[in-house]
Amino acid sequence: MSEPLEELLGALSRLPGIGRRSAERIAFFLLAKPGEGKRLAEALAGLDRIGRCPQCGNFASDGLCSICRDPKRDGATLCVVARPWEIPHLERTGEYRGRYHVLGGLVSPSQDIGPEDLAVAGLVERVKAEGVREVILALEPKLEGDLTAMHLLRVLKPLGIAVSQLAHGIPVGRDLESADELTLGRALKGRTPL
Amino acid sequence: MSEPLEELLGALSRLPGIGRRSAERIAFFLLAKPGEGKRLAEALAGLDRIGRCPQCGNFASDGLCSICRDPKRDGATLCVVARPWEIPHLERTGEYRGRYHVLGGLVSPSQDIGPEDLAVAGLVERVKAEGVREVILALEPKLEGDLTAMHLLRVLKPLGIAVSQLAHGIPVGRDLESADELTLGRALKGRTPL
Ligand SMILES: [Zn+2]
Ligand SMILES: [Zn+2]
Numbered sequence: 429m430s431e432p433l434e435e436l437l438g439a440l441s442r443l444p445g446i447g448r449r450s451a452e453r454i455a456f457f458l459l460a461k462p463g464e465g466k467r468l469a470e471a472l473a474g475l476d477r478i479g480r481c482p483q484c485g486n487f488a489s490d491g492l493c494s495i496c497r498d499p500k501r502d503g504a505t506l507c508v509v510a511r512p513w514e515i516p517h518l519e520r521t522g523e524y525r526g527r528y529h530v531l532g533g534l535v536s537p538s539q540d541i542g543p544e545d546l547a548v549a550g551l552v553e554r555v556k557a558e559g560v561r562e563v564i565l566a567l568e569p570k571l572e573g574d575l576t577a578m579h580l581l582r583v584l585k586p587l588g589i590a591v592s593q594l595a596h597g598i599p600v601g602r603d604l605e606s607a608d609e610l611t612l613g614r615a616l617k618g619r620t621p622l
Numbered sequence: 623m624s625e626p627l628e629e630l631l632g633a634l635s636r637l638p639g640i641g642r643r644s645a646e647r648i649a650f651f652l653l654a655k656p657g658e659g660k661r662l663a664e665a666l667a668g669l670d671r672i673g674r675c676p677q678c679g680n681f682a683s684d685g686l687c688s689i690c691r692d693p694k695r696d697g698a699t700l701c702v703v704a705r706p707w708e709i710p711h712l713e714r715t716g717e718y719r720g721r722y723h724v725l726g727g728l729v730s731p732s733q734d735i736g737p738e739d740l741a742v743a744g745l746v747e748r749v750k751a752e753g754v755r756e757v758i759l760a761l762e763p764k765l766e767g768d769l770t771a772m773h774l775l776r777v778l779k780p781l782g783i784a785v786s787q788l789a790h791g792i793p794v795g796r797d798l799e800s801a802d803e804l805t806l807g808r809a810l811k812g813r814t815p816l
Contacts, residue, residue: 432668432683439665442658443648454637456707458669459681464636469666471633474626475652475659487653489626513650 433459483554485530485547486512495527502526504561506554508580510534510568518566526564529554534572535579543579551580555587565593569614627653677748679724679741680706689721696720698755702745702774704728704762712760720758723748728766729773737773745774749781756784763790763808 433455440451458465480486481493488494495501495515505526509515512530531546554560563584567573577593584591596614627649634645652659674680675687682688689695689709699720703709706724725740748754757778761767771787778785790808 432665432671433681435668436665436672439658439662442661444651445644445647450639452707452710453639457638458666459672462669464633465666465669467636468633469663471626471630472652472659472663472666474629475656477626478630478653487627513646516646 480512480530484528485532485550486515486528500525503558505564506551506558506560506562507564507566508551509566510573510576514566526562529563531576534567535575536572537575543576543583546576548580548583552583552587555584555589560589562590562592565591567593569596569610674706674724678722679726679744680709680722694719697752699758700745700748700752700754700756701758701760703760704767704770708760720756723757725770728761729769730766731769737770737777740770742774742777746777746781749778749783754783756786759785759787761787763804 436455436458437448437451440446440454441448446454458468474489477489478487479489481488481491481496483492483496486493486495488496491497502525506529507518507524507526508529508531509518510531510533515528515530518524518528529547529551531548531551533541533546535541535543535546551563555563563580565577565580567576581591595618596611597618598611630649630652631642631645634640634648635642640648652662668683671683672681673683675682675685675690677686677690680687680689682690685691696719699718700723701712701718701720702723702725703712704725704727709722709724712718712722723741723745725742725745727735727740729735729737729740745757749757757774759771759774761770775785789812790805791812793805
């Protein structure tokens with residue numbers, strides 16, 4: 429195998445979810461369609477231009493992100509996430525029309541990350557400045573997410589706004605046995621009246 | 623989402639086996655580790671330097687491919703494949719120490735591809751010039767592979783060399799029921815004495 433091909437296979441194999449076989453499949457596709465390789469290389473060159481939205485912390489390349497810029501999004505609702513890459517998952521549901529706020533992480537005693545290391549002050553400021561009436565916490569249902577939620581509840585409640593969190597429960601279309609105990613516990617606590 | 627990020631997600635999603643979610647996973651990995659994006663971009667730039675081995679048709683960047691250059695490979699055995707990307711699969715078995723010959727395709731009446739469109743003359747020439755004693759046909763066990771194999775057998779047999787093909791049969795570790803009829807038929811025909 430040629431050296432540049434080995435380099436390409438090596439670089440592809442380092443990507444998450446890409447094993448040696450997937451790397452080969454992609455490399456041979458790119459060899460067969462040179463235009464696709466050029467397109468990808470140009471897109472990679474654009475990585476340098478991807479920064480953060482100064483308002484919400486989402487990925488953005490020039491000033492505000494597309495969600496903060498969109499006048500049709502409901503400015504009275506903020507969904508709080510730990511990382512910007514969680515936003516596309518929530519967007520895909522098609523259920524949410526508010527804006528976001530990226531904390532930049534979660535409270536973690538073991539990693540010595542406290543609320544002061546997260547974009548909490550900015551969140552409080554936005555709630556006051558933007559007339560936010562509800563904050564939805566979309567944080568992972570584990571220790572760090574819970575600690576973060578507790579802290580946020582403490583600072584947000586005095587502002588007189590609604591604070592909610594995503595419902596946890598049995599994944600849609602899955603049976604009870606397939607849910608782990610933690611999920612099942614959450615599903616019980618969060619049971620909805622019929 | 624920012625425009626350069628959308629472009630990157632678009633370019634990644636066009637790769638085989640990469641859906642929108644995998645593209646996001648990869649893009650966010652590259653955003654977190656800019657060095658990996660640079661490495662991949664550089665590797666993609668090397669695509670232009672990947673050509674074909676003038677002897678066997680394998681991918682090569684400068685003259686002969688690494689297999690043709692390797693003096694430890696057995697020059698008396700040639701394995702014939704349709705496409706260069708089939709070579710790594712065979713190499714991975716660790717069972718083969720000979721060299722390769724890439725046909726560039728398969729005989730296909732429906733696509734109007736005849737033996738004259740494939741690197742058959744070059745194969746005959748190599749058998750004569752390189753003292754080849756066995757040619758192994760590693761062609762797909764379908765109509766086109768079989769037509770190609772029949773033609774190759776016709777031109778190679780008169781040279782007084784052994785011609786063989788890969789054994790077909792039940793995949794290792796799979797049960798009989800999981801094999802399709804074609805495979806099962808091949809397994810029956812190619813049964814080995816115990
Ligand atoms: Zn934003
Ligand atoms: Zn070669």
